[in-house]
Amino acid sequence: xxxxxxxLVVEDDExxxxxxRYNLEREGFSVDVVAxxxxxxxxxxxxxxxxxxxxxxxxxMSGLDVLRELxxxxxxxxxxxxxxxTEADKVTGLELGADDYVTKPFSMxxxxxxxxxxxxxxxxxxxxxxxxxxxxxxxxxDTDRHEVRVDAELVPFRPxxxxxxxxxLRRKDKLVTRAxxxxxxxxxxFYGDMKTLDVHIKRVRDKIERxxxxxxxxxxxxxxxxxxxxxxx
Numbered sequence: 001x002x003x004x005x006x007x008l009v010v011e012d013d014e015x016x017x018x019x020x021r022y023n024l025e026r027e028g029f030s031v032d033v034v035a036x037x038x039x040x041x042x043x044x045x046x047x048x049x050x051x052x053x054x055x056x057x058x059x060x061m062s063g064l065d066v067l068r069e070l071x072x073x074x075x076x077x078x079x080x081x082x083x084x085x086t087e088a089d090k091v092t093g094l095e096l097g098a099d100d101y102v103t104k105p106f107s108m109x110x111x112x113x114x115x116x117x118x119x120x121x122x123x124x125x126x127x128x129x130x131x132x133x134x135x136x137x138x139x140x141x142d143t144d145r146h147e148v149r150v151d152a153e154l155v156p157f158r159p160x161x162x163x164x165x166x167x168x169l170r171r172k173d174k175l176v177t178r179a180x181x182x183x184x185x186x187x188x189x190f191y192g193d194m195k196t197l198d199v200h201i202k203r204v205r206d207k208i209e210r211x212x213x214x215x216x217x218x219x220x221x222x223x224x225x226x227x228x229x230x231x232x233x
Contacts, residue, residue, distance in 0.1 A: 008049035037061030137231035
């Protein structure tokens, strides 16, 4: 994670805001806090955050109105943090362009995990648009169509298998640690053991490898994780 990542925390509960600031700064983030909705756009322009943590219940201007205004000319990732947990509130926030939604009360570990996941995805595509077609060896993965082809033949993939293959293909020929795969594919709510990841790796290998018992595309980096090797490179 880049050391220059900046988080703008928009929260009028001083105790919570300072707790978020403290925990983020411990993780190496630069943090600015604003308590009034009417001040957010000015502070956003001055601070230039990599991500905004936005409460909905604010003085001056509601969080949804702030988000609406931000989205006029900014694509900065936004995580809504609020005590309003109805489905309508969640849908409205996401439709206005929020990237994620956290309901109070929440753990700092949960919030940090979501922030890291969003910034990680942003870092992957910082130098261009996210590619819809990912290729490696015999494999073609189309994120728009949610399809995987092996030697041009369409192969059915379950959602987690698809996400796992995508995570590996996006870092083709690079080590992807087990912790990163668990975080990206199963998310912060996943409390299972490493066996689940191993089972899914086996399922993906069964679908893409010529000989799954001797894999050449998804290889194990012992004690660390996995790597997708491009046979055509």
